[in-house]
Amino acid sequence: MSHRYLILGLLVEQPMTGYDIKKRVDAGLSAATNASYGTLYPTLHKLLAEGAVEVQEVPQVSRPSKKVYHVTERGRQALATWLKQPAAADQIRREFLLKLYLSQDLSEHEVQTMLAVRKREIQTLLKTLRAEQKRIQHPRQVWIMDYALSLCQAELEWLDNLETQIVRV
């Protein structure tokens, strides 16, 4: 449901293809939401049918023609209305955390491995974020990046703490 507005919002910044939107979200907005083609394309079609976006087909050589979408006035207004409403609560699912909590019957070694895997994942994410951070111009994107970075660092500290705690036990 909020994917509609994600799309509209990104198209306000600049006209794009579905493919572009996906890249954009993966690169800079992963802390806020995610987007798969299976959601993106059908949603774009719906928005088109509703007149919230329009399409401009750009033919290409030996490739499906690009469909560059841009927002209509109607779309802008739908977005503005949505923006002014209070945000829905966060929806969060961290399977890693659930497994850690339920890991009573696992060996200490297995638990340590879980933590190590997670740590590597978060460190990788941190690197990615820092790399992206350098390519940013738009201040609002900086906000989101800072958010993601802060949470990453907090989690890393928590992981370090836990690891040493478990060793001591």
Added chain:
Amino acid sequence: MSHRYLILGLLVEQPMTGYDIKKRVDAGLSAATNASYGTLYPTLHKLLAEGAVEVQEVPQVSRPSKKVYHVTERGRQALATWLKQPAAADQIRREFLLKLYLSQDLSEHEVQTMLAVRKREIQTLLKTLRAEQKRIQHPRQVWIMDYALSLCQAELEWLDNLETQIVRV
């Protein structure tokens, strides 16, 4: 899908009703996942049909009889198998963050309001977490609580930073 294992895992700790499970998740595991009755009860029925759990009906006066579920050996093994597999990636949706990012056409005042609302929400969450923290005995529950607290604090710091930044701009 991971709700199956959430249920199994909690039932390993002790037999419970669907209602109890819900309370348990809301109280101590909100950083990992969530659970609504609409998911919980049907999932319990499925687990029962598969022989992963068994039920013991406890009649009550002027109330539907309690259905206390407990895990079978089969259920335990299903859980153990799942636990040893690598965890799925986090699934995160923060509508608040998305709105903040897309808030270009809002007034500065509206943005400040969004931040203030979020801040109050996180502060409330923090208080709740701290209250729950005192009732905890199980060390693994402490881990999860610490996780939630760390992220809360990181977000609060980020919010404070942002607020002052925007004022300056």
Added chain:
DNA sequence: CATGGCATGTAATTTGTTACATGATTTC
């Protein structure tokens, strides 16, 4: 010559939310 990027899309399935229905008891 395989991998990954570019670029579109569909269909089946899973997953989950929301809202509803029921109804007594306790607490403010």
Added chain:
DNA sequence: GAAATCATGTAACAAATTACATGCCATG
């Protein structure tokens, strides 16, 4: 007297993932 707690459940719907299909180009 209203609201929250206890306690179960279903049904309709919305949302999203996954896997698939297609096919060229560039890079290593």
